[in-house]
Amino acid sequence: MKMSNSLVWFRRDLRAFDHAALHRALTSSNRVYCVFVYDSDILDPLPRDDRRVRFIHASLASLDAELRRLGAYLIVRQGRPLEVIPALATELAVDAVLVCADYEPDAVERDAQMAERLSNDGRKFLSLKDQVIFEQDEVRTLAGGPFSVFTPYKNAWLKRLAAMPEALASYPVDPYAHAFAPPLGSSALPSLSEIGFEPGEPPLPAGMEGAEELFERFVSHIADYGQARDFPAEDGTSRLSAHLRFGTTSIRHLVRTARQMIENGAGGSGATVWLSELIWRDFYSMILARNPQVVTCSFKPAFDAIAWEQDDELFSAWCEGRTGYPLVDAAMAQLNRTGFMHNRLRMVSASFLTKDLGIDWRRGERYFALKLNDYDLASNNGGWQWAASTGCDAQPWFRIFNPVAQSQRFDAQGEFIRAWVPALERLGAKEIHAPWLVDTDVLAEKGVVLGRDYPLPVVDHDAARKRTLERFAVVKKTSSQFS
Template sequence: MKQNRSDNRMHVMTDLSPSLVWFRDDRRLGDHPALQAAMDRGGPLVLLYILETDAARPHGGARAVWLHYSLTALQAAIEDRGGRLILRRGSSAEVIDAVIAETDAGAVFWNRRYHKPDRDRDAAIKDDLAARGLTVESFNGNLLVEPWEVETKSGTPYRVFTPFWRAATDGLDVTDPIPAPQQLDSCVPDVSSDGLADWALMPTNPDWGSKMMDYHTPGEAGAQARLADFLDGPIEEYAEGRDRPDKALTSRLSPHLAHGEISPRQIWDACKDNDYTSRKFLTEIGWREFSYSLLFYNPDLATQNFNDGYDAMAWDHDDQAFEAWTRGRTGYPFVDAGMRQLWETGWMHNRVRMVVASFLIKHLMIDWRDGEDWFWDTLLEADLASNAASWQWVAGTGADAAPYFRVFNPFGQGEKFDPNGDYVRRWVPELKRLPKKYIHQPWKAPKEVLTDAGIVLGRDYPDPIVDHKSARERVLSAYKTARNSA
């Protein structure tokens, strides 16, 4: 493994102008190349986080909640080391200009972003500052490989995951993660900062968001603890058990990774033994890398079909059905369990995500973009690249997508991956007394079984809002029509 150039020592104060470190979705102190570059330069530090009012896509509700706690944790970690994090809200360029003027900063460092509107804004800021004589540098702090570093032999981006990941990891030499600094007491004092509470990131809906943090510990320390817990046991069963939502066998690192509280390089380093189980787990990191490559080359990934051959798809616009889906009232227990888990915890098991997405798109024939937007608002780890790429994968409109004729059977998936019904009983408690034979298809239960379980279908739990067989036939016909008209 390559060694980092820095020994991470605390630099002696010099007469150098201050260095501004712009934190974004990299809210950690360990393995933070921009922070390390500022410390290597020497001189005082200006640590800044901006709530950008000119962001291409504002934070969804759940992501904003995580941001509140994530910044609280980052502030505390910086203060524990003698430093200070400045919070400002506004246009990124205007805020940076103001902070530079207040601190006389002579250098600005940040870790890169990959969505074109963000890249363009960052490039304009970099060009402007450099023209004014400031040192400006950006770094790869959030991916294992840059999107432009992985191309086909013909020089084009990959459209299929497996060859992408094979090419990305062929000869990949991941440098050791940068240790977190022990001290940050050279920070510039007496610079005004917004109060985090004034940003009003917390939810105002009393029925939503109140329990999410019972299931998570935002922040860098929480991320490292989550990784350690995963490596201490669940990873051993991950390869065979990762599709089982009734078992705690996944890492639950996705919110931390999306908010940059842990880096993919830190995860890679922790799993570098590279046995079969670790390789299987790291493939999920690979899908994230692939998603960012797709977003880099396709900035409209969240709003336009990657495969425009499906642009003629005749989506249904059924508000009542969409509402039933969002609230876990479809009458299909495995789907409803997933949507209720999302509503309460801000997270959902990945196997269930595929099933609920397929149900919305292919059973209800509702546009995948509506589902992507709902996840953007309710998923704590709402990540533009991964969210959009995954929804398009299920819809059959994306890169390396599931074929359009693949329609997940919502009760078959439940019977296979929640065989005893424990997951359904946890999140759909009105069905908890049903025997496992009927837990995924309560409409098949004899009347006396339903009575013994205290259930009247249509009153205590809804009847299925669509018939699986007829819904499948309808959507396949619609896809074929769209393909033929392309």
């Protein structure tokens, strides 16, 4: 049925190409309006210099410029969406509000309330899949149930995609641009200051152009991804996670490209490994959508019986990069200063917090939520529960990362550590991974006094490992939910 007017509400889909909701609106409406709402419920608690807001602000400018090229414009409002959207829908006399689906529990609840309010006004609320390839129950076990282990899920995902290539079909916008409502006046976008934030540059290239720039650079060396991605001193990852989080690129576009490279043999083994990483996003999104309780609880209830340490001083040392373990401290310095952390280091630092310090994964998850430019609830929660051995597809509870061994293996020359922990920059490759094992005279010659220039270790790894094994073993006695 053809609609008269419709409104596309942008959220985590800040692009004007291959866009499910925009395509649907343009092909089924006489006139289409576009809006983004700076959600006060989300923004109010954030620091005024939040890097993600700067990224969103720059990406909105990119989106608005592209919409204007197409003869349209972006309406930008600030407030509570449950108040702003229905009021704007009334003002514009639209028949429907269209969005790309969001699977986070708060967003699901908000969208349910929005659908009810719009329905009461005689309007439709249409939610379309866009940020994943397969959502919720689209990939099932042979018994028809959900997966809880990644590898079988990935195999089923790939099999379903082979049977349903239309899942990667594009949703074009340009051919239907005539349906856009034309701009009204100048309608300039608000500045960062006008929405209550400090001016500043985004933490990485933003908008659709930024995403494409990073993607083209990554594709040029994707063949090396399978090996290079584990070494934080190398630029071996795509750096596209923030763009996927805010939808300035299309997941279908990325998967299509990866599959084409695999089929053509152009991406080597790296393209296959990278496609697997994209499938992890779908997996964790499915887990969150089906199990919203994982936001505050372990995937398996028995794991909530683990007796975590309540030590604020140790937690602060971890947050501030003062643990005395150079690779962990370098990782936290990178996060705190830039909002980015290499994926290998996310596993190392999460393992250190939960397995060496014995601190609840939920505290670490919330800290990452405050700091990460690419913070995504599903992926962040899934990654933390994997590292803590409390979630689905968890590593065995007795597998504990050794932070020194990880450092020696993945930053053998200490390049990454020197970049982020300048107090250790004069130490050699054999000294930098565990400075407390180096003779004090040697350290002094290189300007390092432990306890003054760089912390002594806050815990002994071997002793901490034993405590962790004991902590999990107590629960293991009364539960069958351990590997």
